[in-house]
Protein backbone atom coordinates (compact mmCIF):
# COMPACT_ATOMS: atom_id res chain seq x y z
CA UNK A 1 0.00 0.00 0.00
CA UNK A 2 1.13 3.55 -0.70
CA UNK A 3 2.65 5.85 1.90
CA UNK A 4 2.32 9.51 2.81
CA UNK A 5 5.34 11.82 3.19
CA UNK A 6 5.50 11.28 6.97
CA UNK A 7 5.25 7.50 6.60
CA UNK A 8 8.01 7.44 4.00
CA UNK A 9 10.40 9.54 6.07
CA UNK A 10 9.73 7.61 9.28
CA UNK A 11 10.11 4.22 7.58
CA UNK A 12 13.38 5.16 5.91
CA UNK A 13 14.76 6.52 9.19
CA UNK A 14 13.53 3.54 11.17
CA UNK A 15 15.15 1.10 8.74
CA UNK A 16 11.74 -0.25 7.77
CA UNK A 17 10.08 -1.19 4.51
CA UNK A 18 6.89 0.59 5.54
CA UNK A 19 5.10 1.86 8.64
CA UNK A 20 1.49 2.57 9.47
CA UNK A 21 -0.24 5.10 11.72
CA UNK A 22 -0.14 4.31 15.42
CA UNK A 23 3.07 2.28 15.26
CA UNK A 24 6.03 3.34 17.37
CA UNK A 25 9.28 3.49 15.44
CA UNK A 26 12.79 4.11 16.73
CA UNK A 27 14.29 6.48 14.16
CA UNK A 28 17.69 7.85 13.29
CA UNK A 29 17.66 11.66 13.47
CA UNK A 30 19.39 13.70 10.76
CA UNK A 31 19.60 17.02 12.56
CA UNK A 32 18.99 18.28 16.09
CA UNK A 33 18.51 21.98 16.77
CA UNK A 34 18.51 23.50 20.23
CA UNK A 35 17.95 27.12 21.20
CA UNK A 36 17.61 28.49 24.73
CA UNK A 37 16.47 25.04 25.97
CA UNK A 38 19.99 23.87 25.18
CA UNK A 39 21.00 25.38 28.54
CA UNK A 40 18.91 22.65 30.22
CA UNK A 41 20.41 20.03 27.93
CA UNK A 42 23.88 21.24 28.96
CA UNK A 43 22.86 20.86 32.62
CA UNK A 44 21.75 17.30 31.89
CA UNK A 45 25.07 16.54 30.22
CA UNK A 46 26.86 17.74 33.34
CA UNK A 47 25.39 14.71 35.15
CA UNK A 48 27.19 12.30 32.83
CA UNK A 49 30.69 10.95 33.44
CA UNK A 50 33.08 13.58 32.16
CA UNK A 51 34.80 11.43 29.55
CA UNK A 52 31.45 10.51 27.99
CA UNK A 53 30.02 13.99 27.64
CA UNK A 54 29.89 13.83 23.88
CA UNK A 55 27.20 14.38 21.29
CA UNK A 56 26.64 11.60 18.80
CA UNK A 57 27.70 13.69 15.82
CA UNK A 58 28.95 17.29 16.20
CA UNK A 59 28.05 17.98 12.58
CA UNK A 60 24.40 17.15 13.10
CA UNK A 61 23.76 19.22 16.20
CA UNK A 62 23.09 22.93 15.84
CA UNK A 63 22.95 25.31 18.79
CA UNK A 64 21.54 28.75 18.32
CA UNK A 65 20.82 31.87 20.38
CA UNK A 66 17.64 33.54 19.18
CA UNK A 67 15.23 33.69 22.11
CA UNK A 68 16.14 36.65 24.34
CA UNK A 69 18.78 37.86 21.87
CA UNK A 70 20.76 39.85 22.77
CA UNK A 71 20.30 39.08 26.45
CA UNK A 72 17.84 41.44 28.18
CA UNK A 73 19.10 40.65 31.68
CA UNK A 74 21.77 38.80 33.59
CA UNK A 75 19.81 35.60 33.96
CA UNK A 76 19.46 35.13 30.20
CA UNK A 77 23.01 36.29 29.63
CA UNK A 78 24.06 33.42 31.86
CA UNK A 79 21.88 30.90 30.03
CA UNK A 80 23.37 32.06 26.74
CA UNK A 81 26.87 31.74 28.08
CA UNK A 82 26.12 28.15 29.14
CA UNK A 83 25.03 27.36 25.59
CA UNK A 84 28.06 29.08 24.07
CA UNK A 85 30.37 27.06 26.32
CA UNK A 86 28.46 23.85 25.65
CA UNK A 87 28.74 24.36 21.88
CA UNK A 88 32.49 24.83 22.23
CA UNK A 89 33.01 21.87 24.57
CA UNK A 90 30.99 19.58 22.33
CA UNK A 91 32.86 20.81 19.27
CA UNK A 92 29.62 21.61 17.47
CA UNK A 93 30.38 22.43 13.87
CA UNK A 94 27.53 24.92 13.71
CA UNK A 95 26.81 27.38 16.47
CA UNK A 96 24.94 30.59 15.71
CA UNK A 97 25.31 33.35 18.25
CA UNK A 98 22.85 36.19 18.88
CA UNK A 99 23.78 37.93 15.66
CA UNK A 100 22.41 35.31 13.26
CA UNK A 101 18.65 35.44 13.68
CA UNK A 102 15.68 33.16 14.34
CA UNK A 103 16.29 29.41 14.21
CA UNK A 104 13.60 28.58 11.65
CA UNK A 105 14.99 31.19 9.28
CA UNK A 106 18.68 30.55 9.86
CA UNK A 107 18.61 26.76 9.37
CA UNK A 108 16.92 26.73 5.94
CA UNK A 109 18.72 29.81 4.62
CA UNK A 110 22.15 28.42 5.52
CA UNK A 111 21.45 25.14 3.78
CA UNK A 112 21.10 22.92 6.84
CA UNK A 113 17.67 21.60 5.90
CA UNK A 114 17.43 19.08 3.08
CA UNK A 115 14.27 17.47 1.72
CA UNK A 116 13.55 14.09 3.28
CA UNK A 117 15.39 14.85 6.52
CA UNK A 118 14.08 14.01 9.97
CA UNK A 119 14.76 17.07 12.16
CA UNK A 120 14.02 17.63 15.84
CA UNK A 121 14.24 20.97 17.61
CA UNK A 122 13.54 22.28 21.10
CA UNK A 123 11.03 24.62 19.52
CA UNK A 124 7.42 23.83 18.69
CA UNK A 125 7.61 25.57 15.30
CA UNK A 126 10.23 23.10 14.06
CA UNK A 127 7.37 22.05 11.73
CA UNK A 128 8.56 24.97 9.54
CA UNK A 129 10.98 22.69 7.68
CA UNK A 130 8.00 20.92 6.10
CA UNK A 131 8.09 23.66 3.47
CA UNK A 132 11.32 22.05 2.21
CA UNK A 133 9.88 18.54 2.42
CA UNK A 134 11.72 17.75 5.68
CA UNK A 135 9.94 16.20 8.66
CA UNK A 136 10.53 18.63 11.51
CA UNK A 137 8.96 18.49 14.95
CA UNK A 138 9.40 19.94 18.41
CA UNK A 139 10.62 18.00 21.49
CA UNK A 140 11.44 18.79 25.12
CA UNK A 141 14.89 19.10 26.67
CA UNK A 142 14.96 15.63 28.22
CA UNK A 143 14.29 14.10 24.83
CA UNK A 144 16.85 16.43 23.28
CA UNK A 145 19.43 15.14 25.75
CA UNK A 146 18.60 11.62 24.62
CA UNK A 147 18.90 12.56 20.94
CA UNK A 148 22.24 14.27 21.49
CA UNK A 149 23.63 11.11 23.07
CA UNK A 150 22.05 8.52 20.81
CA UNK A 151 21.23 10.23 17.54
CA UNK A 152 17.86 8.48 17.65
CA UNK A 153 14.37 8.98 19.04
CA UNK A 154 11.04 7.19 19.12
CA UNK A 155 8.19 8.44 16.98
CA UNK A 156 4.56 7.43 16.87
CA UNK A 157 3.61 7.29 13.20
CA UNK A 158 0.94 9.97 12.82
CA UNK A 159 -2.20 9.82 10.74
CA UNK A 160 -1.87 12.06 7.70
CA UNK A 161 -4.45 14.60 6.56
CA UNK A 162 -4.39 16.40 3.26
CA UNK A 163 -5.66 19.80 2.16
CA UNK A 164 -6.12 20.28 -1.58
CA UNK A 165 -6.03 24.01 -2.11
CA UNK A 166 -7.20 25.50 -5.35
CA UNK A 167 -5.63 28.84 -6.24
CA UNK A 168 -4.31 31.23 -7.18
CA UNK A 169 -4.87 33.51 -4.21
CA UNK A 170 -6.35 36.87 -5.21
CA UNK A 171 -4.12 39.98 -5.28
CA UNK A 172 -3.46 41.36 -1.79
CA UNK A 173 -4.13 37.94 -0.21
CA UNK A 174 -1.17 35.91 1.02
CA UNK A 175 -0.28 32.50 2.38
CA UNK A 176 -0.75 33.89 5.92
CA UNK A 177 -4.36 34.69 5.06
CA UNK A 178 -4.81 31.16 3.74
CA UNK A 179 -3.38 29.66 6.93
CA UNK A 180 -5.56 31.83 9.14
CA UNK A 181 -8.55 30.83 7.04
CA UNK A 182 -7.71 27.13 7.54
CA UNK A 183 -7.34 27.72 11.28
CA UNK A 184 -10.67 29.51 11.48
CA UNK A 185 -12.47 26.93 9.40
CA UNK A 186 -11.01 23.67 10.70
CA UNK A 187 -10.01 24.73 14.20
CA UNK A 188 -6.83 24.62 16.25
CA UNK A 189 -7.08 20.86 16.82
CA UNK A 190 -7.76 19.71 13.27
CA UNK A 191 -4.26 18.31 12.94
CA UNK A 192 -3.62 17.24 16.55
CA UNK A 193 -0.76 14.69 16.49
CA UNK A 194 -1.16 14.43 12.71
CA UNK A 195 0.96 15.04 9.69
CA UNK A 196 -0.50 17.77 7.53
CA UNK A 197 0.11 17.84 3.79
CA UNK A 198 -0.83 20.88 1.75
CA UNK A 199 -1.30 20.19 -1.95
CA UNK A 200 -2.93 21.94 -4.88
CA UNK A 201 -2.51 24.75 -7.37
CA UNK A 202 -2.43 27.45 -4.68
CA UNK A 203 0.61 25.82 -3.07
CA UNK A 204 2.38 25.19 -6.37
CA UNK A 205 2.09 28.89 -7.19
CA UNK A 206 3.73 29.96 -3.91
CA UNK A 207 7.42 30.66 -3.38
CA UNK A 208 9.31 28.94 -0.56
CA UNK A 209 8.95 31.89 1.79
CA UNK A 210 5.15 31.76 1.56
CA UNK A 211 5.15 28.00 2.06
CA UNK A 212 7.27 28.40 5.19
CA UNK A 213 4.51 30.51 6.70
CA UNK A 214 2.12 27.59 6.19
CA UNK A 215 4.42 24.90 7.59
CA UNK A 216 5.29 27.16 10.50
CA UNK A 217 1.68 27.71 11.51
CA UNK A 218 0.58 24.13 10.88
CA UNK A 219 1.65 23.81 14.52
CA UNK A 220 -1.23 26.11 15.49
CA UNK A 221 -3.52 23.38 14.12
CA UNK A 222 -1.72 20.89 16.34
CA UNK A 223 0.36 19.30 13.59
CA UNK A 224 3.32 17.06 14.33
CA UNK A 225 4.64 17.66 10.80
CA UNK A 226 3.41 20.30 8.33
CA UNK A 227 4.42 19.62 4.74
CA UNK A 228 3.76 21.52 1.59
CA UNK A 229 4.13 19.21 -1.40
CA UNK A 230 7.82 19.56 -2.40
CA UNK A 231 8.60 20.37 -6.04
CA UNK A 232 11.27 21.90 -8.28
CA UNK A 233 11.08 25.21 -6.37
CA UNK A 234 12.26 23.35 -3.28
CA UNK A 235 15.07 21.75 -5.29
CA UNK A 236 16.20 25.15 -6.54
CA UNK A 237 16.04 26.71 -3.07
CA UNK A 238 18.13 23.93 -1.52
CA UNK A 239 20.65 23.62 -4.38
CA UNK A 240 21.39 27.32 -4.03
CA UNK A 241 22.33 26.77 -0.40
CA UNK A 242 23.77 23.30 -0.02
CA UNK A 243 26.03 20.93 -1.91
CA UNK A 244 24.71 17.86 -0.09
CA UNK A 245 22.80 15.31 -2.16
CA UNK A 246 19.07 14.80 -1.49
CA UNK A 247 15.92 13.44 -3.07
CA UNK A 248 12.44 14.87 -2.76
CA UNK A 249 10.07 12.69 -0.77
CA UNK A 250 6.58 12.84 -2.23
CA UNK A 251 3.53 10.77 -1.27
CA UNK A 252 2.49 7.71 -3.29
CA UNK A 253 -0.58 8.07 -5.47
CA UNK A 254 -2.42 5.51 -3.33
CA UNK A 255 -1.24 6.88 0.04
CA UNK A 256 -3.89 6.75 2.77
CA UNK A 257 -5.15 9.93 4.40
CA UNK A 258 -7.42 10.08 7.40
CA UNK A 259 -9.15 13.04 5.78
CA UNK A 260 -8.87 15.05 2.57
CA UNK A 261 -10.21 18.60 2.63
CA UNK A 262 -10.73 20.48 -0.63
CA UNK A 263 -10.40 24.24 -0.15
CA UNK A 264 -11.06 26.85 -2.83
CA UNK A 265 -8.89 29.87 -2.06
CA UNK A 266 -9.70 31.90 -5.17
CA UNK A 267 -12.21 34.17 -3.50
CA UNK A 268 -10.38 34.55 -0.18
CA UNK A 269 -10.30 37.91 1.64
CA UNK A 270 -7.43 38.98 3.90
CA UNK A 271 -7.93 37.34 7.30
CA UNK A 272 -7.24 38.37 10.89
CA UNK A 273 -6.97 36.11 13.96
CA UNK A 274 -8.56 37.97 16.86
CA UNK A 275 -7.66 37.70 20.56
CA UNK A 276 -6.86 35.27 22.17
CA UNK A 277 -6.59 32.32 19.80
CA UNK A 278 -5.08 31.78 16.35
CA UNK A 279 -8.34 29.97 15.59
CA UNK A 280 -10.52 33.03 16.31
CA UNK A 281 -10.35 34.19 12.70
CA UNK A 282 -12.45 36.79 10.90
CA UNK A 283 -12.24 38.36 7.45
CA UNK A 284 -10.52 41.74 7.67
CA UNK A 285 -13.74 43.53 6.72
CA UNK A 286 -15.29 42.47 10.05
CA UNK A 287 -12.54 43.92 12.23
CA UNK A 288 -11.42 46.86 10.08
CA UNK A 289 -11.36 50.08 12.09
CA UNK A 290 -10.14 48.52 15.34
CA UNK A 291 -7.45 50.95 16.61
CA UNK A 292 -3.95 49.49 17.11
CA UNK A 293 -1.21 50.91 19.34
CA UNK A 294 1.50 48.69 17.96
CA UNK A 295 2.15 46.84 14.73
CA UNK A 296 4.82 44.13 14.58
CA UNK A 297 6.46 42.88 11.41
CA UNK A 298 8.80 39.96 12.03
CA UNK A 299 9.08 36.43 13.56
CA UNK A 300 9.75 33.05 11.99
CA UNK A 301 6.27 33.17 10.48
CA UNK A 302 6.60 36.36 8.46
CA UNK A 303 9.93 38.11 8.93
CA UNK A 304 11.55 37.14 5.64
CA UNK A 305 12.75 39.35 2.80
CA UNK A 306 9.58 38.66 0.81
CA UNK A 307 7.48 39.80 3.78
CA UNK A 308 9.47 43.00 4.29
CA UNK A 309 9.18 43.69 0.56
CA UNK A 310 5.38 43.45 0.67
CA UNK A 311 5.23 45.76 3.68
CA UNK A 312 7.66 48.28 2.14
CA UNK A 313 5.53 48.50 -0.99
CA UNK A 314 2.58 49.54 1.12
CA UNK A 315 4.54 51.89 3.37
CA UNK A 316 6.34 53.64 0.52
CA UNK A 317 5.35 57.32 0.50
CA UNK A 318 3.40 57.01 3.77
CA UNK A 319 4.26 57.39 7.42
CA UNK A 320 3.16 55.26 10.32
CA UNK A 321 0.14 56.76 12.08
CA UNK A 322 1.18 58.97 15.05
CA UNK A 323 -0.87 56.91 17.52
CA UNK A 324 0.79 53.68 16.38
CA UNK A 325 4.34 52.36 16.46
CA UNK A 326 5.58 49.92 13.85
CA UNK A 327 8.27 47.52 15.05
CA UNK A 328 10.22 45.63 12.42
CA UNK A 329 12.56 42.73 13.18
CA UNK A 330 14.02 40.99 10.12
CA UNK A 331 14.05 37.23 10.71
CA UNK A 332 17.81 36.92 10.24
CA UNK A 333 20.99 38.88 9.67
CA UNK A 334 20.93 37.85 6.01
CA UNK A 335 17.37 39.03 5.60
CA UNK A 336 18.41 42.29 7.22
CA UNK A 337 21.41 42.74 4.92
CA UNK A 338 19.44 41.88 1.78
CA UNK A 339 16.67 44.26 2.84
CA UNK A 340 19.25 47.02 3.14
CA UNK A 341 20.58 46.10 -0.30
CA UNK A 342 17.14 46.41 -1.83
CA UNK A 343 16.44 49.74 -0.15
CA UNK A 344 13.63 48.20 1.91
CA UNK A 345 15.07 49.31 5.24
CA UNK A 346 15.34 52.92 4.01
CA UNK A 347 11.71 52.80 2.94
CA UNK A 348 10.70 51.48 6.34
CA UNK A 349 12.76 54.11 8.16
CA UNK A 350 11.36 56.86 5.93
CA UNK A 351 7.92 55.65 6.96
CA UNK A 352 9.08 56.04 10.59
CA UNK A 353 9.16 52.36 11.45
CA UNK A 354 11.42 51.24 14.27
CA UNK A 355 13.82 48.67 12.83
CA UNK A 356 15.28 46.30 15.41
CA UNK A 357 17.79 43.46 15.42
CA UNK A 358 16.80 39.96 14.26
CA UNK A 359 15.51 37.65 16.99
CA UNK A 360 12.49 36.28 18.80
CA UNK A 361 12.13 39.07 21.38
CA UNK A 362 8.80 40.75 20.65
CA UNK A 363 7.09 37.64 19.21
CA UNK A 364 6.77 35.94 22.57
CA UNK A 365 6.90 38.96 24.83
CA UNK A 366 10.45 38.27 25.98
CA UNK A 367 11.79 41.79 25.64
CA UNK A 368 11.74 44.71 23.19
CA UNK A 369 8.28 45.99 22.39
CA UNK A 370 6.03 44.59 25.11
CA UNK A 371 2.44 45.79 25.36
CA UNK A 372 0.96 47.82 28.20
CA UNK A 373 -2.36 46.77 29.77
CA UNK A 374 -5.26 47.33 27.40
CA UNK A 375 -3.08 47.98 24.33
CA UNK A 376 -3.83 46.37 21.00
CA UNK A 377 -1.21 45.05 18.62
CA UNK A 378 -1.45 43.66 15.11
CA UNK A 379 1.35 41.19 14.48
CA UNK A 380 2.70 38.97 11.73
CA UNK A 381 3.55 36.30 14.35
CA UNK A 382 1.88 32.97 14.92
CA UNK A 383 0.35 33.19 18.39
CA UNK A 384 -1.95 35.61 20.11
CA UNK A 385 -2.58 33.89 23.43
CA UNK A 386 -3.41 36.02 26.44
CA UNK A 387 -0.26 37.74 27.64
CA UNK A 388 1.85 36.49 24.73
CA UNK A 389 3.29 39.92 23.92
CA UNK A 390 3.15 41.58 27.33
CA UNK A 391 0.25 42.52 29.60
CA UNK A 392 -2.50 39.94 30.17
CA UNK A 393 -5.12 42.51 29.21
CA UNK A 394 -3.35 43.47 25.98
CA UNK A 395 -4.83 42.14 22.76
CA UNK A 396 -2.94 40.66 19.82
CA UNK A 397 -4.34 40.30 16.31
CA UNK A 398 -2.53 38.13 13.77
CA UNK A 399 -2.39 39.05 10.09
CA UNK A 400 -0.25 39.11 6.94
CA UNK A 401 2.64 41.57 6.50
CA UNK A 402 0.43 43.53 4.07
CA UNK A 403 -2.40 43.90 6.57
CA UNK A 404 0.05 44.82 9.33
CA UNK A 405 1.69 47.50 7.16
CA UNK A 406 -1.64 48.95 6.03
CA UNK A 407 -2.90 49.00 9.62
CA UNK A 408 0.27 50.77 10.78
CA UNK A 409 -0.31 53.56 8.28
CA UNK A 410 -3.94 54.08 9.26
CA UNK A 411 -3.53 53.39 13.00
CA UNK A 412 -6.36 50.88 12.84
CA UNK A 413 -6.92 47.48 11.30
CA UNK A 414 -7.08 48.05 7.57
CA UNK A 415 -7.67 45.99 4.43
CA UNK A 416 -4.32 46.14 2.59
CA UNK A 417 -6.11 46.11 -0.77
CA UNK A 418 -6.93 49.78 -0.16
CA UNK A 419 -3.26 50.44 -0.94
CA UNK A 420 -3.14 48.69 -4.31
CA UNK B 421 13.11 -0.57 38.37
CA UNK B 422 9.71 0.90 38.78
CA UNK B 423 6.53 -1.08 39.32
CA UNK B 424 4.19 -1.10 36.38
CA UNK B 425 1.19 -1.68 38.63
CA UNK B 426 -0.53 1.25 40.31
CA UNK B 427 -3.12 1.37 43.03
CA UNK B 428 -4.52 4.52 44.54
CA UNK B 429 -7.32 6.92 45.17
CA UNK B 430 -8.46 8.83 42.10
CA UNK B 431 -8.92 12.54 41.44
CA UNK B 432 -11.28 13.10 38.54
CA UNK B 433 -10.88 15.95 36.02
CA UNK B 434 -12.71 16.82 32.79
CA UNK B 435 -11.65 17.41 29.16
CA UNK B 436 -8.92 19.77 27.94
CA UNK B 437 -6.97 20.12 31.18
CA UNK B 438 -4.18 22.32 29.78
CA UNK B 439 -0.64 22.93 30.95
CA UNK B 440 -1.70 26.25 32.46
CA UNK B 441 -4.10 24.41 34.75
CA UNK B 442 -1.56 21.75 35.69
CA UNK B 443 1.21 24.32 36.24
CA UNK B 444 -0.17 27.87 36.40
CA UNK B 445 2.22 30.18 34.50
CA UNK B 446 2.52 32.65 37.37
CA UNK B 447 4.49 30.19 39.47
CA UNK B 448 6.76 28.77 36.77
CA UNK B 449 9.96 30.20 38.19
CA UNK B 450 9.54 28.51 41.56
CA UNK B 451 9.12 24.71 41.64
CA UNK B 452 7.87 24.66 45.22
CA UNK B 453 5.15 27.23 44.56
CA UNK B 454 4.31 25.46 41.36
CA UNK B 455 3.66 22.23 43.24
CA UNK B 456 1.50 24.11 45.77
CA UNK B 457 -0.71 25.41 42.96
CA UNK B 458 -0.79 22.39 40.69
CA UNK B 459 -4.24 21.91 39.14
CA UNK B 460 -5.56 24.82 41.24
CA UNK B 461 -7.64 26.42 38.45
CA UNK B 462 -9.58 23.13 38.15
CA UNK B 463 -9.51 21.90 41.78
CA UNK B 464 -8.06 24.01 44.60
CA UNK B 465 -7.99 21.10 47.03
CA UNK B 466 -5.80 18.92 44.82
CA UNK B 467 -2.30 20.15 45.61
CA UNK B 468 -2.89 19.98 49.38
CA UNK B 469 -4.93 16.80 49.43
CA UNK B 470 -3.09 14.58 46.97
CA UNK B 471 -1.29 11.61 48.57
CA UNK B 472 1.62 9.64 47.16
CA UNK B 473 0.27 7.02 44.78
CA UNK B 474 -3.00 8.80 44.04
CA UNK B 475 -4.13 8.61 40.44
CA UNK B 476 -5.42 11.32 38.14
CA UNK B 477 -8.37 10.36 35.93
CA UNK B 478 -9.25 12.77 33.13
CA UNK B 479 -11.18 13.29 29.92
CA UNK B 480 -9.93 14.10 26.44
CA UNK B 481 -6.82 16.06 25.47
CA UNK B 482 -5.12 16.02 28.88
CA UNK B 483 -2.00 18.23 28.96
CA UNK B 484 -2.81 20.36 25.92
CA UNK B 485 -1.33 23.85 25.58
CA UNK B 486 2.33 24.79 25.78
CA UNK B 487 5.29 22.45 25.55
CA UNK B 488 6.40 23.00 29.14
CA UNK B 489 7.93 19.91 30.64
CA UNK B 490 6.96 21.20 34.06
CA UNK B 491 3.46 19.75 33.63
CA UNK B 492 4.28 16.06 34.08
CA UNK B 493 7.21 17.05 36.32
CA UNK B 494 4.97 18.69 38.88
CA UNK B 495 2.65 15.66 39.05
CA UNK B 496 5.70 13.47 39.51
CA UNK B 497 6.96 15.80 42.23
CA UNK B 498 3.65 15.42 44.07
CA UNK B 499 4.18 11.65 43.77
CA UNK B 500 1.04 11.12 41.71
CA UNK B 501 1.11 7.47 40.58
CA UNK B 502 0.04 8.24 37.05
CA UNK B 503 -2.64 9.68 34.78
CA UNK B 504 -5.37 7.70 33.04
CA UNK B 505 -7.26 9.75 30.47
CA UNK B 506 -9.52 9.42 27.46
CA UNK B 507 -6.69 11.01 25.52
CA UNK B 508 -3.46 13.00 25.86
CA UNK B 509 -2.01 15.97 24.02
CA UNK B 510 1.12 15.04 22.09
CA UNK B 511 3.80 16.99 23.94
CA UNK B 512 2.49 16.07 27.40
CA UNK B 513 2.48 12.44 26.35
CA UNK B 514 6.06 12.56 25.08
CA UNK B 515 7.37 14.54 28.05
CA UNK B 516 5.76 12.09 30.49
CA UNK B 517 7.43 9.12 28.84
CA UNK B 518 10.69 11.07 28.79
CA UNK B 519 10.65 11.56 32.56
CA UNK B 520 9.26 8.11 33.32
CA UNK B 521 5.84 9.24 34.49
CA UNK B 522 3.14 6.56 33.94
CA UNK B 523 0.29 7.23 31.51
CA UNK B 524 -2.54 5.19 30.13
CA UNK B 525 -5.05 6.06 27.46
CA UNK B 526 -8.43 4.50 28.16
CA UNK B 527 -11.74 5.34 26.48
CA UNK B 528 -14.61 5.43 28.96
CA UNK B 529 -12.44 5.94 32.02
CA UNK B 530 -13.83 9.37 32.83
CA UNK B 531 -17.38 8.07 33.25
CA UNK B 532 -16.25 5.01 35.19
CA UNK B 533 -14.84 6.88 38.19
CA UNK B 534 -15.89 9.28 40.87
CA UNK B 535 -13.40 11.24 42.94
CA UNK B 536 -12.14 9.32 45.96
CA UNK B 537 -12.77 5.82 44.60
CA UNK B 538 -9.84 3.49 44.43
CA UNK B 539 -8.33 2.28 41.16
CA UNK B 540 -6.00 -0.56 40.33
CA UNK B 541 -4.01 -0.29 37.13
CA UNK B 542 -1.79 -2.67 35.23
CA UNK B 543 0.19 -0.58 32.76
CA UNK B 544 1.58 -3.58 30.90
CA UNK B 545 -1.82 -5.09 30.25
CA UNK B 546 -3.55 -1.74 29.96
CA UNK B 547 -6.27 -2.74 32.42
CA UNK B 548 -8.02 -0.58 35.00
CA UNK B 549 -10.32 -1.67 37.77
CA UNK B 550 -12.54 0.48 39.91
CA UNK B 551 -12.26 -1.22 43.28
CA UNK B 552 -15.36 0.58 44.56
CA UNK B 553 -17.72 -0.50 41.77
CA UNK B 554 -15.90 -3.52 40.39
CA UNK B 555 -15.98 -2.02 36.89
CA UNK B 556 -13.15 -3.23 34.67
CA UNK B 557 -11.85 -1.32 31.67
CA UNK B 558 -9.34 -1.94 28.93
CA UNK B 559 -7.11 0.88 27.82
CA UNK B 560 -4.45 0.94 25.12
CA UNK B 561 -1.28 -0.46 26.67
CA UNK B 562 1.84 1.53 25.87
CA UNK B 563 4.31 0.26 23.33
CA UNK B 564 6.99 -1.95 25.00
CA UNK B 565 9.68 0.62 24.18
CA UNK B 566 7.79 3.33 26.05
CA UNK B 567 6.95 1.03 28.95
CA UNK B 568 10.65 0.36 29.29
CA UNK B 569 11.32 4.10 29.69
CA UNK B 570 8.75 4.23 32.52
CA UNK B 571 10.07 1.08 34.14
CA UNK B 572 13.58 2.52 34.24
CA UNK B 573 12.49 5.88 35.60
CA UNK B 574 12.81 7.97 32.44
CA UNK B 575 15.30 8.76 29.72
CA UNK B 576 17.78 10.58 31.94
CA UNK B 577 17.97 7.60 34.28
CA UNK B 578 18.59 5.26 31.36
CA UNK B 579 21.27 7.50 29.92
CA UNK B 580 23.03 8.03 33.24
CA UNK B 581 23.08 4.33 33.97
CA UNK B 582 24.28 3.40 30.49
CA UNK B 583 27.01 6.00 30.50
CA UNK B 584 28.12 5.16 34.04
CA UNK B 585 28.54 1.53 33.02
CA UNK B 586 30.36 2.53 29.88
CA UNK B 587 32.67 4.79 31.86
CA UNK B 588 33.44 1.94 34.25
CA UNK B 589 34.32 -0.34 31.37
CA UNK B 590 36.64 2.32 29.96
CA UNK B 591 38.59 2.85 33.16
CA UNK B 592 41.66 0.65 33.61
CA UNK B 593 41.17 -2.03 36.29
CA UNK B 594 42.57 -1.24 39.72
CA UNK B 595 46.02 -2.67 40.37
CA UNK B 596 45.89 -6.02 42.19
Ligand code: SF4
Nearest residue numbers: 102299300360363364
Ligand atom coordinates in the same frame (compact mmCIF):
# COMPACT_ATOMS: atom_id res chain seq x y z
S1 SF4 C 1 9.93 34.01 16.29
FE1 SF4 C 1 8.36 33.57 17.82
S2 SF4 C 1 7.37 31.68 17.16
FE2 SF4 C 1 9.29 31.89 16.02
S3 SF4 C 1 10.78 30.69 17.17
FE3 SF4 C 1 10.90 32.82 17.89
S4 SF4 C 1 9.50 32.93 19.65
FE4 SF4 C 1 9.00 31.06 18.53
